[in-house]
Amino acid sequence: MSERHLYIHVPFCARRCAYCDxxxxxRPQVPVHEYLRGLRAELALRAPADKWIIDTLYFGGGTPSRLGPQGITALMTVVAEFATRAPGAEVTMEVNPEDVTPESAKAWIDAGINRFSLGVQTFDASVLKWMHRVHSVEQSTLAYDTLRSAGANNISVDLIFALPATLNRDWREDIEKVLTVDPEHVSLYGLTVETGTPLQRWVDRGTAVPVGDDSYSQEFMEAHEVLTSNGFDHYEVSNFAKPGFRSRHNSSYWSGAAYAAAGPSAHRFDGTTRDWNIKPYAAWLEAVTAGTLPTEGREDLSYDNRATERIYLGLRTTDGLSLSEVSDLSTVHAWRDAGWASISNETIRLTAEGWLRLDSLAADLTLSRSNF
Ligand code: SF4
Structure with missing residues (x-):
């Protein structure tokens, strides 16, 4: 399976957000040239001699926008040495509001970025501060307007939900604010407490209390109801898009397609094997500078592993899972009767209520398959 999708990890951030692992x-000063030299070295080791032909290119992080206007232009030049963009290719870049200026927005669009994923997270100033985000609410709306004025016509906004109750965050107000901003795409992230983060230390000390399942479910369903009744398609458990604006890059992951990747911690998949890079920037740089692949680990997916992945990936999107993958139809009929799924055209699709139980439903199907 040849890769038609390329992910590039840009690891730099101004500061670590409280929840991020x-x-x-x-880095206060981003070592743009050093990073690009390292990336070029890795791409030279990984790319086919006749280059990748790619339908999607995704710059994630970290904060790719910290490379600045010239840095992203140079990054696109490096990538072009190893990958040819197919006509109409989607090129996404994750952007934090504090990095967006009229100059940078214009340079990014001129360089070929045609989709922006803007890390807004909330429009509540005190919550941004609690999260250790470095931008203000005003910078978020200004960044959005600046991208639009520069000609961006495909913008995704990230929001975090399920925050501790003590923050008094008004979730409904944030969703409604997103509607007034009017992006093409919205991604939601439910807050989780990850090991080694400041948030975990706050939870251990008792100064932050994670929300329970009820609040999580209520906020998830509220977002589903408000966004879908305002023209968004809830097409994946965490993602909403206006018609024609689904993330093509992320959809490739969910469809089980092969993808290439480079940069610290980047994961790639060739259809049967997944492997991933060394995480720390310095160790990644040392490996690629020495001319060695910075691969840290690999996992060969057995036939059963791949069947399990197809179940999980199929259930997380509205493309759904073919009934031919299901060994015990009584399980999915019970989901349908509970309102957690619909079945049509020989395909099962979870509802939003079903997505709240995604992990356990996928585990049920996997178990019934292994007992088959
Ligand atoms: S959440 Fe994003 S901006 Fe914040 S530290 Fe993590 S990668 Fe950087």
């Missing part, structure tokens, strides 16, 4: 490198 991603592979990042906190």
């Amino acid at each position: 991603f592979s990042i490198a906190v």
Whole structure:
């Protein structure tokens, strides 16, 4: 299976957000040239001699926008040495509000970025501060307007929900604010307490209390109801899109397609094997500078592993799961009767209520399959 999708991890952040356990490198000054030299070295080791032909390219992080206007232009030039964008290719870049200026927005669009994922998280100033985000509410709306004025016509907004009750965050107000901003796409992230994060230390000390399942479910369903009644398609458990604006890159992951990747911690998949890079920036840089692949681990997916993945991935999107993958139809009929799924055209699709139980429903199907 040849890869038609390329992910590039840009690890730099201004500061670690309280909840984040991603592979990042906190740098007041981003070593743009050093990073690009390392990335070029890795791509030279991984790319086919006749280049990848890609339908989607995704710059994630970290905070790719910290590379600045010239940095992203140079990054696109490096990638172009190893990958040819197919006509109409989607090129997404994750952007934090504090990095958006009229100059940077124009440079990114001129360089070929045609989809922006803007890390807003909330429009509540005190909650942004609690999260250790470095931007203000005003910077979020200004960044959005600046991207639009520069010609961006495909913007996704990220929001976090299920925050501790003591923050008094008004979730409904944030969703309604998103509707007035009017992006093409919205991604939701339910707050989780990850090991080693400041949030985990606050929870251990008792200064932050995670919300219970009821609040999580209520906020998830509220977002589903408000966004879907305002023209958004809830097409994946955490993602909503206006017609024609689904994330093509992320959809490739959910469809089980092969994808290539480079940068610290980046994961790739060739159809049967998944492997991933060293996480720390310095160790990744050392490996690629020495001319060695920075691969940290790999997992060969057995036939059963892949069947399990197809179940999980199929259930998380509205494309659904073919009934031919289901060995025990009584299980999915029970879900349908409970309002957790619909069945049509030989395909089962979870409802929003079903997505609240995604992990346990997928586990039920996997178990019934292994007992088959
Ligand atoms: S900006 Fe994103 S990647 Fe960086 S620390 Fe915050 S959540 Fe993590």
